[in-house]
Amino acid sequence: MAESLGQYLQRVRTEKGYSLSDISAMTCIGFEYLAAVEAEDLPKLPAQTVTKSYVRNYARCLRLDEADVMKRFAEASGVFYRDRENAALAARVANTPNLLKSRLDALVSNFKLLF
Secondary structure (H helix, E strand, O other), rough: OOOHHHHHHHHHHHHHHOHHHHHHHHHOHHHHHHHHHHHOOHHOOOOHHHHHHHHHHHHOEEEOOHHHHHHHHHHHHHHHHHHHHHHHHHHHHHHOOOOHHHHHHHHHHHHHOOO
């Protein structure tokens, strides 16, 4: 079984003798976000764009192949972020009033006032 992104980052970090606090200080990424990346606890991470930046900076800090790390990130997080975006879109659509209906309601109200 291949190593997951979190396992890979944690292994390389410990092999190089760094703690998460060290990486946090070097990258200016919050300790809790780095821990979530290593644990692959995606709900604790921010939006995909921000998390990608964190993962890329983490890889640079450890002098890893960025393309490989970003590929692992895409494989690990693709479904999660796609589902999160779909849920957000569905919520926006559900909360958006139907513009045509509201205009028709206003038109009917105006007719009632005239007659």
